[in-house]
Amino acid sequence: MEVERRREAIKHVKELLAEPVEILVVDDCPVQAELLRYILENQKYLVSIARNGQEALDKLEERRPTLVISDIAMPEMDGFELCRRIKAVDRFKDLPVIILTSLNDLSHVMQGLKCGTDNFISKPYSAEFLLSRIRHVLMNQGLRKTRPHQMGMEIFFDGQKHFIKSDRVQILDLLISTFEGAVEKNKALEEANRELIKARDLLQRQTEELMALSLRDGLTGLYNRRAFMTLAEHQLKVAERTETSLLLMFIDLDDLKAVNDLYGHAMGDRVLVATANILGTVFRQSDLVARLGGDEFVVLYLCSNADAPEAVVERLQKRLRQYNACPKEHPNNLSLSIGFAWYNPGCPVPLEELLQEADDMMYAQKKAKKQGVGYPSPSDLATPPSGKGMLH
Numbered sequence: 001m002e003v004e005r006r007r008e009a010i011k012h013v014k015e016l017l018a019e020p021v022e023i024l025v026v027d028d029c030p031v032q033a034e035l036l037r038y039i040l041e042n043q044k045y046l047v048s049i050a051r052n053g054q055e056a057l058d059k060l061e062e063r064r065p066t067l068v069i070s071d072i073a074m075p076e077m078d079g080f081e082l083c084r085r086i087k088a089v090d091r092f093k094d095l096p097v098i099i100l101t102s103l104n105d106l107s108h109v110m111q112g113l114k115c116g117t118d119n120f121i122s123k124p125y126s127a128e129f130l131l132s133r134i135r136h137v138l139m140n141q142g143l144r145k146t147r148p149h150q151m152g153m154e155i156f157f158d159g160q161k162h163f164i165k166s167d168r169v170q171i172l173d174l175l176i177s178t179f180e181g182a183v184e185k186n187k188a189l190e191e192a193n194r195e196l197i198k199a200r201d202l203l204q205r206q207t208e209e210l211m212a213l214s215l216r217d218g219l220t221g222l223y224n225r226r227a228f229m230t231l232a233e234h235q236l237k238v239a240e241r242t243e244t245s246l247l248l249m250f251i252d253l254d255d256l257k258a259v260n261d262l263y264g265h266a267m268g269d270r271v272l273v274a275t276a277n278i279l280g281t282v283f284r285q286s287d288l289v290a291r292l293g294g295d296e297f298v299v300l301y302l303c304s305n306a307d308a309p310e311a312v313v314e315r316l317q318k319r320l321r322q323y324n325a326c327p328k329e330h331p332n333n334l335s336l337s338i339g340f341a342w343y344n345p346g347c348p349v350p351l352e353e354l355l356q357e358a359d360d361m362m363y364a365q366k367k368a369k370k371q372g373v374g375y376p377s378p379s380d381l382a383t384p385p386s387g388k389g390m391l392h
Helices: 002-018 030-041 053-062 079-088 106-114 127-145 168-215 225-242 256-263 265-282 309-324 351-370
Strands: 022-026 046-050 067-071 097-101 119-122 153-157 160-164 246-253 288-293 296-302 336-343
Touching (some): 030 046, 030 127, 046 053, 046 225, 067 079, 097 127, 168 225, 225 288, 225 351, 246 351, 256 265, 309 336
Parallel strands (some): 022 046, 067 097, 097 119
Antiparallel strands (some): 153 160, 246 296, 246 336
16 A cells, blocks of 8 residues: 555656646845846746745736745735635635745744745755755655645655655644754854855845846846846747737837937937836836837837826826926937837737847837837737736
């Protein structure tokens, strides 16, 4: 019987690991969140990001992930409170939650287990250790499902399988004693490790800073071309899987060369930064806004009734009028040419093709403006290929 149960467990785990694994990362630090996304997506995991606990709860209502990875230190709602609220919902009580922690003392372990945390990952961590913990959590989840009517649970811990017939308090005691034993064994190494930990922390901060620099445009602070291409490809895959329509906007800053020639590149840089700031006020934080280079910007976003192309263009025009209405503060009028391209999940096309389509429309509009036609009216804007995927 034991051999048969093991075979059944192994079969269930293989089936679980063969399915797409969706991970919700909850972290208020954008650099740390993007670093996690980079590590996980390299392993073919599907990743979504929430910047705080409430946003994470909202995302859970929209779509249930395979597991949640959350930092502890976040404003308003920390990782422990988020875990407690997740486990309090009946349909989420078996959703695995991994907490990122420095594990400074036993209080973190006790608080985490009391709120239902499934696993801890100590910061700073290596990519290999993070991925190992995720695999263990998924494996333990599969093993538990093969014995739904038993009062205990079978888990993998420290490379060994343990079947624990106990309640939560006894499991808490087991894990705390294991942690205490590990701390005791490491006391002799604390002094020797202190300088190594400092060096590792410094290296991690430098790595995070370098990663942030590699994703951002140095002048405007927006995503750069490299980051946009990577993140947009991911968004298109998600849109295809969830049957959601996206709109890509290609935006060109008119007459930047003339500004550079007449007033110098410093003034041209000020105009580029002003354009980026305006785009930042018009679009949502969840929208993907980037500077491709030179005078070209691009936006990829999910349209809702309140954020249809007409409404977005009207908001953008309003902000431009407000900017241009202050000639003393802004001596150079801003003018933008815009092109659109819809992403239809029913007939997906490569990102490069979408960019080319929007670029062609933008240049057609730029040409029309020079001939005195001006901006298209909202009724002239493109509409999605179908209503499917639109938010209502």
